[in-house]
Amino acid sequence: MPSKASEALWYPFDANWYRAEYGAIMDALLSFSDHELEQWYKVEGASSGHSPNRYFNEEWYRVNCSEAAEAITNGTCVSGFEHYCNGGYKSFSPHYLFSERYYLQRYPDISEQNLQAGGFVNGYDHFLRSGDKEKRSGHLFFDPNVYMQNRPTDPNLNSLTPFMNLLHSAHTLPNSITLSDHFNPAWYRALSPDAVMAVEYGFAPNVLYHFLSTFTPDRF
Structure with a gap:
């Protein structure tokens, strides 16, 4: 097995994605070259909680991997992504829809x-x-067949495989369509006003993310 995380598809910094993801809140990023942007991410963005690409969710990883959170607190790592690359990839989950x-x-x-x-x-x-x-x-909460049946038609994304299609779609898409038989977003929105508010105020990208972040069996 390749020993270096850098050989994985989820490893490279994606400058175009990063501009689209964070450019709206930091206008200066839009003028950076790809190299300058990657350097800025390493020096400032990573420690600020930014993700390096669409495959890794920094916020999710920090919240759900206590080992990474501890490493960041004690200065061993500057980000969850660094922890993941340094061995976390062997067992921890990098995205809310991949385990x-x-x-x-x-x-x-x-x-x-x-x-x-x-x-x-x-x-x-x-x-x-x-x-x-x-x-x-x-x-468990991402069934590729269910997703492909329910996803909106987009000529620019139709050729993509199921998970890649989702990753290239708006973060809010799981608010409106079912990704598996295990979660109905309309049901959860009606059940949890807090989830709706969290999405509206930007604390969660969608209600499924909120559900997976806060789920405990005795709540339902």
Whole structure:
């Protein structure tokens, strides 16, 4: 298995995505070259909680990986992404709709031996490069077949595989469509006014994210 996180599809900094994601709140970023923008991310953006690309959700990782949060607090790492690249990728989840543990347990054929033979860094790397094309699911709350049935038609995105299609769509899309049989956004909006408010005020990108961030079985 490749030992370097830098060999994974989820690793490279994406300057175009970064401008689109953060340019609205920091106008100066729009004038930076790709190299300048990457350097700015490393010096300022990473420690500020910015994600380096669409594949890794820095906020989600910090909240859901206590080991990373502790490393940031004690200065061992400047960001969740650094922690993930330094070994967190072996077991922790980088995105709210991908679980490393779920993926490897659901598909026994994706063994460590097969990952190594295929040149994949981890399960997430396999999912992004191969599993998504095969319409495998990386999370209980993301069913590729359900998603493709419900997604809006967009000529610019129609050729993309299910998860890639979602990643290239608006963050708010899960507010209005069902991604799996396990979550109905209309039901949750009616049940949880706090979720609606969190999305409206920018504390959560969508109600599914809010649900997964706050879920405890005894709430329902």
